[in-house]
Amino acid sequence: MDALNNLMYGFGIALEPINIAYVFAGVFAGTIIGMLPGLGPISALALMIPITFAMEPSSGLILMAGVYYGAIFGGSTSSILLNAPGVAGTVATSFDGYPMAKQGMAGKALAIAAYASFIGGTVSVVFLMLVAPLLSKVAVSFGPAEYFALMVLGLTAVVSLSDKSLVKGLIAAVIGVMISIVGIDTQTGTERFTFNSIQLLDGIDFLVVALGIFALAEVFYMLLRGGGGKEVPRNVIGSLKLSRSEVKQIAGPISRSSVLGFFTGVLPGAGATIGSFLGYSMEKRLAKDGDTFGKGNIKGVAAPEAANNAACTGSFVPLLTLGVPGSGTTAVLLGALLVMGVTPGPMMLEQRPDVFWGVIASMYIGNIFLLVLNLPLIPLIAKILDLPRPLLLSMILIFCMIGVYGMSFSVFDLLLLLGFGLLGLGLRLFGFPTAPLILALILGNIMEESMRRALQISGGDWTTFIDKPISLSLLVIATLSLGLPLLKKRRNKAAAAAN
Amino acid sequence: MTRLNVNQWLALVLALLAAAYLAMAWQIPTFPLPRPVDSDLFPKVLGVSLLLLATLLFFEKPSAIAGADEIDHEATNGPLLFTPWARVIVTSLAIAAYAFLLVPLGFVLASTLLCVGLTAYYGYRRHGVNLASSLGVVLALYLTMTRVMDVYLPTGVLPF
Numbered sequence: 001m002d003a004l005n006n007l008m009y010g011f012g013i014a015l016e017p018i019n020i021a022y023v024f025a026g027v028f029a030g031t032i033i034g035m036l037p038g039l040g041p042i043s044a045l046a047l048m049i050p051i052t053f054a055m056e057p058s059s060g061l062i063l064m065a066g067v068y069y070g071a072i073f074g075g076s077t078s079s080i081l082l083n084a085p086g087v088a089g090t091v092a093t094s095f096d097g098y099p100m101a102k103q104g105m106a107g108k109a110l111a112i113a114a115y116a117s118f119i120g121g122t123v124s125v126v127f128l129m130l131v132a133p134l135l136s137k138v139a140v141s142f143g144p145a146e147y148f149a150l151m152v153l154g155l156t157a158v159v160s161l162s163d164k165s166l167v168k169g170l171i172a173a174v175i176g177v178m179i180s181i182v183g184i185d186t187q188t189g190t191e192r193f194t195f196n197s198i199q200l201l202d203g204i205d206f207l208v209v210a211l212g213i214f215a216l217a218e219v220f221y222m223l224l225r226g227g228g229g230k231e232v233p234r235n236v237i238g239s240l241k242l243s244r245s246e247v248k249q250i251a252g253p254i255s256r257s258s259v260l261g262f263f264t265g266v267l268p269g270a271g272a273t274i275g276s277f278l279g280y281s282m283e284k285r286l287a288k289d290g291d292t293f294g295k296g297n298i299k300g301v302a303a304p305e306a307a308n309n310a311a312c313t314g315s316f317v318p319l320l321t322l323g324v325p326g327s328g329t330t331a332v333l334l335g336a337l338l339v340m341g342v343t344p345g346p347m348m349l350e351q352r353p354d355v356f357w358g359v360i361a362s363m364y365i366g367n368i369f370l371l372v373l374n375l376p377l378i379p380l381i382a383k384i385l386d387l388p389r390p391l392l393l394s395m396i397l398i399f400c401m402i403g404v405y406g407m408s409f410s411v412f413d414l415l416l417l418l419g420f421g422l423l424g425l426g427l428r429l430f431g432f433p434t435a436p437l438i439l440a441l442i443l444g445n446i447m448e449e450s451m452r453r454a455l456q457i458s459g460g461d462w463t464t465f466i467d468k469p470i471s472l473s474l475l476v477i478a479t480l481s482l483g484l485p486l487l488k489k490r491r492n493k494a495a496a497a498a499n
Numbered sequence: 500m501t502r503l504n505v506n507q508w509l510a511l512v513l514a515l516l517a518a519a520y521l522a523m524a525w526q527i528p529t530f531p532l533p534r535p536v537d538s539d540l541f542p543k544v545l546g547v548s549l550l551l552l553a554t555l556l557f558f559e560k561p562s563a564i565a566g567a568d569e570i571d572h573e574a575t576n577g578p579l580l581f582t583p584w585a586r587v588i589v590t591s592l593a594i595a596a597y598a599f600l601l602v603p604l605g606f607v608l609a610s611t612l613l614c615v616g617l618t619a620y621y622g623y624r625r626h627g628v629n630l631a632s633s634l635g636v637v638l639a640l641y642l643t644m645t646r647v648m649d650v651y652l653p654t655g656v657l658p659f
Binding site for chain 1: 616
């Protein structure tokens with residue numbers, strides 16, 4: 001009953017006309033940005049931070065949550081129409097979505113994606129509403145040692161689940177933490193790595209790094225690839241209607257993948273990409289016509305779409321209840337919240353119920369908007385893919401500049417942005433994952449603070465981290481999360497050699 | 500002597516960085532009052548970690564890098580100024596110039612120049628559309644930031 005009352009309170013906030021406008025704007029902007037190949041939810045959210053500066057935190061987060069799941073859904077449109085997923089979470093959608101488009105059923109594929117996203121999103125919001133308050137009650141008992149262990153787990157999970165090299169992921173994470181500790185140490189007032197520069201005393205702003213590593217690096221990367229894009233095939237949309245038997249076929253996959261997606265999203269490091277692949281492979285295994293997956297099977301579109309939207313919502317659980325983001329995207333969201341003066345975590349439910357429940361309620365509304373927007377407007381929105389690529393690249397640059405300058409009024413920060421853009425390009429070209437870096441950047445300071453506070457309390461005794469059952473278990477899981485992929489790799493190699 | 504692979508080059512660069520970082524970490528002054536953990540411990544742990552990871556990377560076999568083969572090799576045969584890497588360098592220089600000209604020229608003028616210039620440089624030939632859309636977007640951003648969100652942006656040579 002409590003949850004229902006709280007939800008009603010949340011609806012009171014989310015249904016304020018200004019917040020409805022923000023949900024609409026967020027979902028719309030997210031859908032468009034997500035559709036542009038290369039620009040994923042992280043870039044979309046980073047670009048939105050400057051816009052949310054002057055907003056009420058609840059409105060700001062409502063807007064950004066809209067952008068987030070809008071971007072995930074938008075990614076499916078370019079996956080289906082162009083076989084060019086705008087977002088990693090929609091790669092699995094392209095396996096069957098693009099073949100459907102080639103067979104003249106793009107409209108059907110897009111409609112299935114919209115329905116599946118809607119149901120996946122809505123089901124997972126119900127789970128979020130039920131799980132989040134319970135988890136935040138547990139989290140209140142967390143001390144600095146547990147928090148430190150949790151952050152270590154968050155980082156190792158993101159590193160281990162990236163498809164790139166484990167060592168490179170860890171290097172990216174270490175670099176992220178290194179960037180985060182530049183500036184004055186808040187506990188002792190000591191300057192660290194400031195190179196006697198006044199501009200670095202306050203540290204390096206998260207937005208500068210996020211926009212540089214993601215948006216600017218993406219522009220550089222597109223320039224290296226020729227700056228052009230694939231032409232949009234014309235008149236490929238077709239009918240958006242589904243027959244009754246088709247609805248029956250996709251009902252099962254959507255409901256199963258919604259639940260699976262939510263719980264995948266809750267796990268640190270997993271998120272939409274893993275969720276969508278798990279949903280896809282589960283349905284492929286369960287389906288009687290599994291051999292037609294990859295050739296335009298409607299279940300192959302429904303399952304990953306339901307799972308990726310559900311996972312997006314699921315990833316809000318650790319962010320809102322523990323204050324620890326489980327993915328690069330939610331790390332950007334955490335940074336945005338901190339910029340707005342809100343610290344997510346177990347106390348947020350009590351201190352800022354307006355933000356907490358407002359966001360949950362806005363997700364329901366956002367999901368309805370997703371459906372309302374995407375079905376009738378898809379043919380229209382798809383025209384955004386016609387925007388000349390050179391113009392698009394220049395505009396992204398301007399957005400980055402205004403974002404950074406509007407926040408710090410510092411020319412130095414613009415140059416830093418350029419530096420991080422080039423660093424981001426380098427990381428990308430040499431196969432370093434960027435999600436661990438951005439997560440470490442956000443967690444670095446809090447991690448150091450928790451570690452030092454825990455040691456302060458224990459009088460410098462390092463066993464404090466393994467004395468407590470929760471922190472010990474979290475650290476064991478963190479170690480396993482790094483060790484298991486290595487073992488699996490070795491076993492696969494041995495099996496391949498034996499064959 | 501055998502040639503070093505990509506990972507080994509990267510590892511060497513990272514090891515050098517880690518060494519420099521550690522040298523700086525050792526110069527962080529200690530707090531006058533004794534504390535279990537001082538400001539220098541965490542950076543030292545990070546420096547050592549990076550050094551260890553660089554060593555591991557040195558011995559890791561390089562795998563095919565996703566996306567590296569997507570570089571536009573056709574364009575490398577074109578005029579030097581329009582090769583993929585020249586595009587990145589010119590864009591970087593344009594951003595640096597923008598940073599220095601933003602205050603004296605003002606946001607609207609500097610941003611429009613950057614947007615129009617780079618769009619044309621990237622190969623967009625409809626200059627009228629380029630100018631109109633760049634100016635439109637920049638003005639919309641400027642008015643939103645200054646009038647709606649009360650964020651100051653430099654006016655420069657323009658009176659508004």
